[in-house]
Amino acid sequence: MGLILCLFVLLVLSGTTLQAASTTTPxxxxxxxxxxxxxxxxxxxxxxxxxxxxxxxxxxxxxxxDPAARQRLITLVQERGITTVGVPTFLIGTELIIGFQSSETTGAEIRAKLDRKVLGATVNPSIESIETRWLGRLRVHDLGLPLFTVLIGLLDGFNPCAMWVLLFLLSLLVNLQDRRKMALIAGTFVTVSGLFYFAFMAAWLNMFLLIGLSRAVQMGLGG
Known part of the structure; x- marks a missing residue:
């Protein structure tokens, strides 16, 4: 009787273990x-x-x-706004990786996402904060995205060369004592600076677009 009872307990425990294992999330x-x-x-x-x-x-x-797996993949892709369904597709936590190139590229991305999942973090905290000399550490969570963007823009826009030019311009404007001339000179400076930066950025954009259209460059980058 005791032997039968022990066997029954073992069967129950093994069944519970198998059920728990089967419900484990991959x-x-x-x-x-x-x-x-x-x-x-x-x-x-x-x-x-x-x-x-x-x-x-x-x-x-x-x-x-497996039709159920196919439908699940379609649902996962649609939920993320992706229009093309491809295989292989990797689901790690809530993140999707579609396609596989090599262990060095896609494999490294999979390892990184696994590491983040193990650490329980979905984003890198350093991306959401920045250390500054005068303002300390600025965090998106504390400031909010609009204010954080404004502060980062101000810090990035502080250019010593531009500051010296502005100081020189202000020293000239102070001695003019004519508001119309001051507005004309200052407006010309701002307009020319804006046009120059716009042309500079447009040139870089067109260059990158041209490079992107080159099949030789794409093949060189592994595309």
Whole structure:
């Protein structure tokens, strides 16, 4: 009788353990499709990742064989405003990575997201704050995004060269003692400066757009 009772308890405990294991949320959900070469490369990387982290729980879902997995992938993509569904797709926490290039590129991104998930952080705190000499540490959470943006813009706009030019201009304007001439000179300075910076930024933008259209540059960057 005692032996039967012990066996019954063991069966109950093992069933509870299996049920708990089956409901464990995977660390990575991977959506793949049979015959996809990028998916095969991703599987090789995932095998390597499993060897490095034996406790890592990775769930593979073949969207060609599992309609529920295919629908789940479509829902995940649509919720994030992504128009193109591709495989392999990696779901790490709430973040999606679509496609796989290599262990050095996509693999590094997957590792980084796993590290952030383990640490319980979805963003890097240093991105939301900046250390300044006079104002101390400025945080988006404390100041709010508009005020934080204004302060960062003021700090970035403090240019010693421009300040000396402005001081020289102000010294000239003070001696004029004619408001119309002062407004004319100051307005000309501001207008010319604005046009110059606009032309400078437009030139850089056009150059980057031209580089982006070059197939040779794209191939050189691995595109």
């Amino acid at each position: 660390d990575i959900d991977v959506f793949v499709r049979a015959g996809c070469p990028h998916c095969e490369a991703a599987k090789i990387f995932l095998d390597e990742l499993r060897r490095e982290q034996p406790s890592l729980h990775i769930a593979l879902h073949d969207i060609a064989e």
